Amino acid sequence: MSQYEAVIGLEVHAELQTRSKMFCGCAVVDSTSAPPSTYVCPVCLGMPGVLPVLNHRAVELGLRVGLALNCEIPPFNRFARKSYFYPDLPKGYQISQYDYPLAVRGWLEIDLPDGSSKRVRIRRVHLEEDTGKLTHVDDHSLIDFNRAGVPLLEIVSEADIRSAEEAEAYARKLRAILRYLGVNSGDMSKGVLRVEPNISVRPRGEEAFRTRTEIKNLNSIRSLARATAYEIERQVALYESGGQVQQATMGWDEARQVTVVQRVKESADDYRYFPEPDLPPLEISRAWVKEVRAALPELPSAKRDRLMQQMGLSRYDASVLVAEKAVADYFEATVQAGGDPKQVANYILGDLFRRMKDEGRPREQIGDIPLKPVMLAELLALVAEGTINHGVAKKLLGTLYAEGGDPRRLVEERGLAQVRDEEALGQAVAQVLDEHPEEVARFLAGEEKLAQFLMGMVMRALRGKADAQAVRRLLQAQLEARRKA
Amino acid sequence: MLTDLTLTEARQRLRAGEISAVELTQAHLERIRALDPQVRAYLTVTEERALAAAEEADRRLATGDNAPLLGLPLAIKDVLTTEGVVTTAGSRVLEGFVPPYTATAVQRLLEAGAVMLGKTNTDEFAMGSSTENSGYFVTHNPWDLERVPGGSSGGSAAAVAARMALGALGTDTGGSVRQPAAFCGVSTVKPTYGRVSRYGLIAFASSLDQVGVFGRTVEDTALLLSVMAGHDPHDSTSLDVPVPDYMAALSGEIAGLRVGVPREYFIEGMQPEVEQAVRAAIAQLEALGADVREISLPHTEYALPVYYLVAPSEASANLARFDGVRYGPRENGRTLWETYKATRGQRFGAEVKRRIMLGTYALSAGYYDAYYLKAQKVRTLIKQDFDRAFADVDVIATPTTPTTAFRIGEKTDDPLQMYLSDVFTLAASLAGICGAVVPCGFDGQGLPIGLQILGPALGEEIVLRTAHAYQQSTDWHTRTPPLG
Numbered sequence: 001m002s003q004y005e006a007v008i009g010l011e012v013h014a015e016l017q018t019r020s021k022m023f024c025g026c027a028v029v030d031s032t033s034a035p036p037s038t039y040v041c042p043v044c045l046g047m048p049g050v051l052p053v054l055n056h057r058a059v060e061l062g063l064r065v066g067l068a069l070n071c072e073i074p075p076f077n078r079f080a081r082k083s084y085f086y087p088d089l090p091k092g093y094q095i096s097q098y099d100y101p102l103a104v105r106g107w108l109e110i111d112l113p114d115g116s117s118k119r120v121r122i123r124r125v126h127l128e129e130d131t132g133k134l135t136h137v138d139d140h141s142l143i144d145f146n147r148a149g150v151p152l153l154e155i156v157s158e159a160d161i162r163s164a165e166e167a168e169a170y171a172r173k174l175r176a177i178l179r180y181l182g183v184n185s186g187d188m189s190k191g192v193l194r195v196e197p198n199i200s201v202r203p204r205g206e207e208a209f210r211t212r213t214e215i216k217n218l219n220s221i222r223s224l225a226r227a228t229a230y231e232i233e234r235q236v237a238l239y240e241s242g243g244q245v246q247q248a249t250m251g252w253d254e255a256r257q258v259t260v261v262q263r264v265k266e267s268a269d270d271y272r273y274f275p276e277p278d279l280p281p282l283e284i285s286r287a288w289v290k291e292v293r294a295a296l297p298e299l300p301s302a303k304r305d306r307l308m309q310q311m312g313l314s315r316y317d318a319s320v321l322v323a324e325k326a327v328a329d330y331f332e333a334t335v336q337a338g339g340d341p342k343q344v345a346n347y348i349l350g351d352l353f354r355r356m357k358d359e360g361r362p363r364e365q366i367g368d369i370p371l372k373p374v375m376l377a378e379l380l381a382l383v384a385e386g387t388i389n390h391g392v393a394k395k396l397l398g399t400l401y402a403e404g405g406d407p408r409r410l411v412e413e414r415g416l417a418q419v420r421d422e423e424a425l426g427q428a429v430a431q432v433l434d435e436h437p438e439e440v441a442r443f444l445a446g447e448e449k450l451a452q453f454l455m456g457m458v459m460r461a462l463r464g465k466a467d468a469q470a471v472r473r474l475l476q477a478q479l480e481a482r483r484k485a
Numbered sequence: 486m487l488t489d490l491t492l493t494e495a496r497q498r499l500r501a502g503e504i505s506a507v508e509l510t511q512a513h514l515e516r517i518r519a520l521d522p523q524v525r526a527y528l529t530v531t532e533e534r535a536l537a538a539a540e541e542a543d544r545r546l547a548t549g550d551n552a553p554l555l556g557l558p559l560a561i562k563d564v565l566t567t568e569g570v571v572t573t574a575g576s577r578v579l580e581g582f583v584p585p586y587t588a589t590a591v592q593r594l595l596e597a598g599a600v601m602l603g604k605t606n607t608d609e610f611a612m613g614s615s616t617e618n619s620g621y622f623v624t625h626n627p628w629d630l631e632r633v634p635g636g637s638s639g640g641s642a643a644a645v646a647a648r649m650a651l652g653a654l655g656t657d658t659g660g661s662v663r664q665p666a667a668f669c670g671v672s673t674v675k676p677t678y679g680r681v682s683r684y685g686l687i688a689f690a691s692s693l694d695q696v697g698v699f700g701r702t703v704e705d706t707a708l709l710l711s712v713m714a715g716h717d718p719h720d721s722t723s724l725d726v727p728v729p730d731y732m733a734a735l736s737g738e739i740a741g742l743r744v745g746v747p748r749e750y751f752i753e754g755m756q757p758e759v760e761q762a763v764r765a766a767i768a769q770l771e772a773l774g775a776d777v778r779e780i781s782l783p784h785t786e787y788a789l790p791v792y793y794l795v796a797p798s799e800a801s802a803n804l805a806r807f808d809g810v811r812y813g814p815r816e817n818g819r820t821l822w823e824t825y826k827a828t829r830g831q832r833f834g835a836e837v838k839r840r841i842m843l844g845t846y847a848l849s850a851g852y853y854d855a856y857y858l859k860a861q862k863v864r865t866l867i868k869q870d871f872d873r874a875f876a877d878v879d880v881i882a883t884p885t886t887p888t889t890a891f892r893i894g895e896k897t898d899d900p901l902q903m904y905l906s907d908v909f910t911l912a913a914s915l916a917g918i919c920g921a922v923v924p925c926g927f928d929g930q931g932l933p934i935g936l937q938i939l940g941p942a943l944g945e946e947i948v949l950r951t952a953h954a955y956q957q958s959t960d961w962h963t964r965t966p967p968l969g
Contacts, residue, residue, distance in 0.1 A: 048566065048688075090811060274798060277799055
């Protein structure tokens with residue numbers, strides 16, 4: 001492996017979350033749950049005589065992505081027909097973009113596991129319409145056209161990626177950006193986001209690209225990483241054993257964790273692109289670009305920097321918090337509700353993530369847990385004001401995580417408030433000292449570590465609800481008093 | 486006879502209560518029953534619907550409703566979709582297809598109160614110049630049943646000529662309303678590309694297709710166009726500009742009008758009687774006060790090759806949807822590809838296949854630049870010819886076809902000869918401009934000859950004014966074909 005390097009480009013298809021389809025008024029629905037072919041009309045079924053009418057919202061969402069990926073937006077755009085026959089393609093051609101795409105020449109900064117970052121160049125971003133979906137049943141195929149005509153953004157990187165880890169980092173970052181932009185849910189298992197790596201390997205130092213393969217139908221970023229790693233090894237092994245890589249479309253066998261050849265490409269496909277005569281060219285005014293750019297939300301890298309600078313978080317903590325928009329939103333909502341940023345970060349990155357992991361809940365679903373940001377903020381406020389200590393807070397977290405609730409009321413109901421009455425604390429200390437004369441004597445004789453034991457006994461007597469600092473102060477005072485006595 | 490009325494005459498009588506829409510519709514249905522077995526203009530006659538619509542029209546007329554086409558029976562070319570009525574585009578690949586929506590152009594006529602008599606025959610997917618390419622049967626020219634009515638809108642033109650409809654819709658991609666109008670001795674308008682919505686027009690060549698109208702007079706065509714024209718949110722290529730009152734443009738006055746006569750439109754090999762009739766018509770325009778001058782449209786000779794690259798290229802994609810998967814008949818094969826091949830192979834006719842192949846070839850990798858792209862560049866030159874010409878003249882007058890209607894079967898074995906019958910109409914389609922055709926004489930065999938008047942983009946008013954002024958000063962349009 002070491003004398004080979006991988007050369008990888010990623011082609012990403014992201015459905016755009018518009019209300020209606022790209023060229024008709026049909027609603028965009030979750031195609032994994034809506035009854036098949038119920039959100040269809042003559043236009044998206046490609047019936048005779050129908051014409052496409054462009055949904056400008058799709059263009060706007062595409063522009064957001066193009067700008068977020070630092071692309072140039074050419075003022076002249078047009079659509080093209082890409083012709084091929086397949087039953088899920090109603091018109092026998094897909095309305096796509098070819099020679100004049102929406103956005104070109106951008107870049108995406110990816111964050112690598114070792115803490116470094118790298119820029120991957122974006123070749124182009126273009127708009128097209130999605131196809132229907134085929135299901136094969138026995139010797140029949142069924143077609144669901146709900147997805148046909150859903151706006152789709154194709155994002156093509158340059159072949160700048162050199163490892164499976166980089167491919168994974170690219171996909172994660174791109175998915176995060178799409179979520180930040182509110183254009184795509186990033187749910188690869190539902191097919192709304194599809195990532196296809198083009199992979200070749202070559203001996204280090206060799207300039208030319210070798211034959212590449214493409215992997216399709218990856219349903220998670222983890223599969224992308226594993227399939228890419230597998231495919232790189234497969235190609236290297238082929239070359240090392242004197243074989244050749246064949247240009248092919250590969251699939252990923254999830255059960256066996258291997259790539260398998262789906263279709264060998266013997267000649268380049270000829271899609272006979274030509275300008276779509278049913279749609280006038282699309283002029284993208286500079287004013288529109290400016291407007292869309294101005295309305296872009298804060299993106300992960302910028303947010304990470306702000307969390308570091310304004311809230312004093314470490315780069316690592318900030319990076320993890322911003323990696324998922326939902327987590328960043330949760331964090332910011334908690335801080336907004338009064339939580340101390342560092343404390344909030346600690347709770348999210350520690351307890352919350354651990355509990356979510358235990359129940360197998362992905363991080364992007366943090367917004368769905370019963371423990372809402374206001375509750376977490378309230379919990380931390382109770383600690384900050386001294387009503388409870390961290391130990392109690394963490395116990396309460398379990399309840400709140402599972403059921404939610406008002407932390408202040410829970411503290412009252414369960415009598416978890418700290419004993420802060422100096423007299424009560426003093427009595428508890430005195431009682432413990434009276435009950436442990438031997439340990440007190442040994443402490444006074446110089447065995448200082450016994451202070452910790454006595455401290456623990458007091459806390460136990462108070463069932464953990466005491467302000468530890470006050471207890472420590474009172475304990476020391478009473479021990480000193482007994483030394484003098 | 487009620488069927489001898491023009492559209493505008495019938496409209497006046499209906500409004501005056503002198504006749505009823507039901508009577509008028511009945512008269513046309515009877516004439517269809519009597520004559521269409523010979524002419525074969527209609528693929529489908531929608532008698533019940535027509536009578537129901539006529540009854541409704543009579544009720545509305547009684548209340549003083551003055552919808553512009555209330556109670557007027559019209560024929561619709563079968564490439565325009567009609568909800569609930571079989572629409573085939575003349576193709577076996579759409580045999581029995583009932584669309585769930587109506588073409589905008591048709592919808593506007595129906596909303597204006599028109600009565601649809603039926604769907605008329607056409608060359609399959611409007612590809613042809615004689616209706617001989619229909620997947621169903623050939624339409625006959627009412628002036629001589631041995632001859633073609635022209636095409637592709639031959640059914641509509643023949644229906645109007647034979648008095649089997651007061652007016653009709655056709656479509657024009659390279660001359661498909663103008664050439665049949667000339668062959669059948671009726672009047673037509675081919676509007677500017679984008680003037681009328683293409684929604685529901687089963688596409689042949691999307692950058693060329695345009696809905697046109699047939700009438701027995703220019704006035705009738707102006708009335709129909711007024712109702713049909715205008716922006717449609719369902720067609721992004723339809724022009725969003727106000728629709729003038731085309732009837733108001735028919736002043737009869739053309740004094741001082743500058744008429745260009747392009748020398749490239751009088752070619753060797755054209756029928757001498759056609760040239761004589763057209764030159765006489767131009768002389769008549771001059772007699773009416775027009776300022777006639779010779780002009781040049783130098784790229785005219787390239788119109789035919791350019792058209793036969795652009796139109797088939799677009800068609801090759803437009804017709805890809807007819808795969809038997811979602812609608813229309815399916816010829817099952819053992820595999821998906823065999824099903825495709827069987828459905829398309831058995832149900833498309835020879836001319837359609839020829840054009841799909843031409844277009845597929847012209848768009849293929851390695852040929853695109855030399856064919857499709859080059860053709861688009863020359864198309865621009867052709868358009869510039871007209872731009873330059875219209876800087877100096879208001880309209881252009883030309884013959885519509887090199888000959889009068891040819892015999893059925895005469896050109897079916899020679900596609901190039903067939904293509905040449907559109908040689909005078911193709912350039913205007915490529916340029917996207919508008920035009921009208923009016924009868925301007927008959928040849929020695931009693932076959933009609935048509936004068937083509939072309940105008941600039943959105944120049945429908947001046948074209949109609951010119952055509953109308955000419956028509957008012959002649960009586961060619963009043964002649965009736967010698968039918969039983």
